[in-house]
Amino acid sequence: MEDIEGARSRLASRPSSLGGRRLDGVFTRYLDHGSKQLTWLRGSLGSATALAGVASEVGDSGMALGILQMTGSRLQAAMFGTLLLATWVDFLQLADALLRDCPMCGTEKLFVDLSRVQGLMEPALKELASMDSERIEVAATEMPELMGKLTHEFDVIQRDARSAMEQGGKVMVAVQVVEMLALISTLKMSLPRPPPSAPAMLGVGLVMTSGGVMAGSRLVVSAEWVEMMRRLVQAGVISLPVVSAAVRIHGGQVMMAQANEALPRGVRESLGDSPEVRGMRVTGRAGAGMSEAPKHHVMPKEHREWFEQRGFKGDMDIDQFCVRLEQAHHEAIHGGGNWKLGRMWPGEWNRTIMKALSDAESRASRVLTRNQVLDIVADRMKFYGVPLKFTKGKSR
Structure with a gap:
């Protein structure tokens, strides 16, 4: 979150070059939108930390686990809320680059594009910020589909910008701008370059280390991370579908559309996927097959x-x-x-x-x-x- 806020602050304070366009005026609302999300994200993490501290001090083990499980919804909200905020900053960096260096790209169209993207994110952010465990779980499990849509939106905006500049005879400038965007944006993956037709990945910044571990700037998908998630799932703190959604998002565009059952068997087993674990996860009244329980x-x-x-x-x-x-x-x-x-x-x-x-x-x-x-x-x-x-x- 500190990295995200740093990037957002740099965008807000960056001076325009020679009187050019920048993220100010009508675009200020989009910078403020990111700042508002940081407020509830910090509160969510602070609350989870406080509850975890209380859990460690309670003598009764059952009560300690019960309090620790209360951190689950806050952790899930923070994990996916941060991912969405990172994605939003990615869009802001794209918009900033186009405003500054792509004179053929219309300001009005870019404003409308950001408004459309914000509209896609708003429902999920509202659910995550609700601190209601059932609403958060639903929003989290739907995140891979949302991230797929956002990735498509980013790719469309970038392609439209390049097309506009090429039509204006700025072919070389267009190529340079696209390359520049790939460097400045946190969307850029340090994996082998995808073919030109493949969209960029949002909010991830994945890196393949020498040991074959996939690590991201928002999430580290390592053996240690998987083990921690497995233990949290077994303890009933975080549900398996939510962890699986995070794995699919960070696993790439192809895995985003896959259901939990479609994950590789080894991934499911390492996360603790079993009838016993699935039985531990919190379900809503519909999932439990009952009317509203008091x-x-x-x-x-x-x-x-x-x-x-x-x-x-x-x-x-x-x-x-x-x-x-x-x-x-x-x-x-x-x-x-x-x-x-x-x-x-x-x-x-x-x-x-x-x-x-x-x-x-x-x-x-x-x-x-x-x-x-x-x-x-x-x-x-x-x-x-x-x-x-x-x-x-x-x-x-």
């Missing part, structure tokens, strides 16, 4: 202030600690369908969890720490058969 707040909403006083704010807000339960299970732990009558039952979830926490504070003669609260909540969840698989609930 989200159960494991920390009662009516005691929100109590939990806030013990550190449950921001990324650790009680709305982050919800679990999906079947309707019957949800009603059972709350004492039946009538919540008012249920509250009269000593074993009702809200009553028993608050009693356990209150008793613990009385024995300790002090306010519990956040991690102590989490350990007690984890113990109660296991007793009631509530899975330690958290999802974000409806905020206040």
Whole structure:
């Protein structure tokens, strides 16, 4: 992200040569668009880092894993959001080169071209920035198709520019500009040059090392990276389809259109593709074959202030600690369908969890720490058969 912001800043501050065109005026909105994406991307990574830190401090292993899994949607959003932002900067660098060095290329057409590309990216960026795990997963698995479209758009804009200059008798200049674009753009792959008809790859910058490992400026597809992804998939932090989408994108234009099942067997196996792993991944209610399951707040909403006083704010807000339960299970732990009558039952979830926490504070003669609260909540969840698989609930 620092490299991306550096490139964007250089484009914004680059002076025009001899009064020529540059990315300013009406094009400023496109520079600002990239800056806005950096804000939520940094927030997503910061949130994931904070949650990972909490997970490492919690005593109960089940709760620790549950909190670590909460980082999954943030990591996935950041991984694919950064890729899209890198791609957007690639388009800005292309536009800057054409404005400065291709006088035959119309400013209005270039403005419309960037608007069209931005429109293609906007839905995916909106879904990734939502921080909703189900929406992020859908957006991530659809990314290979989107990257294919964006790669095509880049190639069309570049070809149109070259055609315009050739028609204007600037053949040699056109050739020089195309070569220059290949050098300045992060789209350029350092693999063997593709034939002239092959489109450039977006936001990747792949390099083949001496050991046969494919590495990219946005992602390193190495044995170490694959092993880390495999472990995160097995732990339920990141889903296999999302990792497979990343591999397809970085694997090149041909693999972008392939489904997970079409990946080479060795790749699927190294990522941990198995019935057990596939069963761990989070699915939406449609994928699970059920109607909308209620989200159960494991920390009662009516005691929100109590939990806030013990550190449950921001990324650790009680709305982050919800679990999906079947309707019957949800009603059972709350004492039946009538919540008012249920509250009269000593074993009702809200009553028993608050009693356990209150008793613990009385024995300790002090306010519990956040991690102590989490350990007690984890113990109660296991007793009631509530899975330690958290999802974000409806905020206040």
